[in-house]
Amino acid sequence: MIAWLDLLIGDDPHPRRFDRPGTLRAYLLKMERLSAEAADTLLRDGEVGPPLTRLAYRLRPLGRD
Numbered sequence: 001m002i003a004w005l006d007l008l009i010g011d012d013p014h015p016r017r018f019d020r021p022g023t024l025r026a027y028l029l030k031m032e033r034l035s036a037e038a039a040d041t042l043l044r045d046g047e048v049g050p051p052l053t054r055l056a057y058r059l060r061p062l063g064r065d
Contacts, residue, residue: 004062010055017062024059032057 005024006015009032018024021043028039038052042059049056 006060006062008058008060015060028057 002019005018005021007018007024007027008015016027018027025039025043028034028042029036034042034048034053034057038048038057041052042048042057047056047058
């Protein structure tokens, strides 16, 4: 079973869904171009924003299937 992670970015109401933290971290580094520090802060704290990032990023863990 997978514990999904929804990534919410800024005011966008449409989350991006990830199957594990490693997949999410790779996306943050490559596609969102976050620093490793910002990505690790998001994964650790569930949210990150300025000054580490331009926009606010939040994680919303979902229950298991």
